[in-house]
Amino acid sequence: MEMLKEIARIAKSHRIFCQVSLEEHMACGVGACQGCVVRMKKNEYKRVCKDGPVFNSEEIAW
Amino acid sequence: MRKVNLRVEIAGITLKNPVVLQSGCFGYGEEYRDLIDINRVGAVVTKTITLKPTAGNPPPRFVETAAGLLNSIGLANVGIKAFLKEKLPYLKKFSTPVIVSIAGKKKEEYLELVQILNREEIAGIELNISCPNIRKKLIVGQDELETFHLIKAVRRKTKLPLLVKLSPNVTDITKIAKSAEKAGANILSLVNTFSAISVDVETKAPKLGGVLGGLSGPAIRPIALRMVWQVRKVTSLPIIGAGGILSCNDALEFIIAGANAVGLGTVIFINPHAAQEIITGLKRYLSRKGIYDVNELVGSLHEKTS
Numbered sequence: 001m002e003m004l005k006e007i008a009r010i011a012k013s014h015r016i017f018c019q020v021s022l023e024e025h026m027a028c029g030v031g032a033c034q035g036c037v038v039r040m041k042k043n044e045y046k047r048v049c050k051d052g053p054v055f056n057s058e059e060i061a062w
Numbered sequence: 063m064r065k066v067n068l069r070v071e072i073a074g075i076t077l078k079n080p081v082v083l084q085s086g087c088f089g090y091g092e093e094y095r096d097l098i099d100i101n102r103v104g105a106v107v108t109k110t111i112t113l114k115p116t117a118g119n120p121p122p123r124f125v126e127t128a129a130g131l132l133n134s135i136g137l138a139n140v141g142i143k144a145f146l147k148e149k150l151p152y153l154k155k156f157s158t159p160v161i162v163s164i165a166g167k168k169k170e171e172y173l174e175l176v177q178i179l180n181r182e183e184i185a186g187i188e189l190n191i192s193c194p195n196i197r198k199k200l201i202v203g204q205d206e207l208e209t210f211h212l213i214k215a216v217r218r219k220t221k222l223p224l225l226v227k228l229s230p231n232v233t234d235i236t237k238i239a240k241s242a243e244k245a246g247a248n249i250l251s252l253v254n255t256f257s258a259i260s261v262d263v264e265t266k267a268p269k270l271g272g273v274l275g276g277l278s279g280p281a282i283r284p285i286a287l288r289m290v291w292q293v294r295k296v297t298s299l300p301i302i303g304a305g306g307i308l309s310c311n312d313a314l315e316f317i318i319a320g321a322n323a324v325g326l327g328t329v330i331f332i333n334p335h336a337a338q339e340i341i342t343g344l345k346r347y348l349s350r351k352g353i354y355d356v357n358e359l360v361g362s363l364h365e366k367t368s
Contacts, residue, residue: 024121024122025122025123025124025125025126026124027087027124027131027133027328027331028087028089028093028330030089030093030094030097031089031093032087032088032089032093032094032109033086033087033089033133033135033331034089034118034123034135034138034139035123035124035135036121036123036124037118037121037123037138038121039120039121043117044117045117045118045121045138050093
């Protein structure tokens with residue numbers, strides 16, 4: 001996560017569009033348990049298993 | 063194989079078999095569309111629904127422990143409005159009873175939720191008075207009087223069967239169970255998860271974003287079983303027993319100790335086919351034992367008196 005965060009920062013400083021593929025601990029893997037969430041900038045959580053795992057780096061609340 | 067009866071009736075709700083998919087692990091049901099045939103299970107209890115959409119606790123929300131799973135989801139859900147519009151219609155397509163689990167920050171929220179649900183065709187309402195992942199000093203299900211007053215107030219507002227999910231994080235669960243019965247609960251569902259914590263020794267920080275979590279899985283099974291056994295002795299209400307059930311053998315332990323039906327939670331993550339396997343296993347066991355009706359097995363524990 002720290003490495004991806006740094007890449008996102010570098011990409012942003014060079015105005016390069018960046019997507020990251022995230023990992024999280026998952027229990028169900030089908031979108032039911034709400035366990036593998038990542039916090040987004042709009043103060044909401046998204047599920048890595050179903051809403052991701054690839055997100056636009058600028059949407060994530062690093 | 064001799065034909066056996068798995069049908070169970072609890073508080074007027076008819077279950078095809080005594081296997082219930084418990085609140086939380088099964089989401090809103092639709093997520094498991096390709097894996098679990100809802101028509102074949104006894105009943106489903108939805109993820110706990112709150113009045114307003116709830117974002118839930120900060121991640122990480124899961125930690126694996128020895129034979130257990132520690133979670134801190136924090137009742138993340140879409141809220142009652144979106145639930146009724148987007149989630150409930152899917153569950154109503156099946157012949158299986160749907161029980162809606164609800165929670166509120168205060169009594170008024172429970173009452174409002176109940177009044178909304180009165181208009182829906184559902185089999186019952188489960189009051190989640192025992193979520194360990196909400197930051198409160200004392201949760202309703204840890205206090206006899208609070209439990210009594212909440213259930214009493216809800217009871218006045220609905221004719222639907224009322225299930226109450228009990229917390230294991232108490233000194234004497236039988237006291238809470240008796241309070242719930244006296245206040246008008248129809249079914250006792252036990253147990254919820256055990257309050258617990260896990261520490262990352264490298265960072266010296268709690269592993270869960272929410273610091274404390276709820277422990278589930280086989281690690282808690284013998285304790286959950288003990289609580290079902292204890293509660294069976296003090297109430298005649300139907301009990302849905304749950305806590306770390308993985309196999310038919312585990313389910314049988316709960317039924318023999320006094321549960322009228324069993325709840326599956328964490329096992330769904332490990333083996334989505336567990337419900338079907340347990341149902342098949344129950345039939346085999348009853349047939350092998352020459353017991354025609356699963357109801358005869360409830361509370362059939364032989365206890366030596368000394």
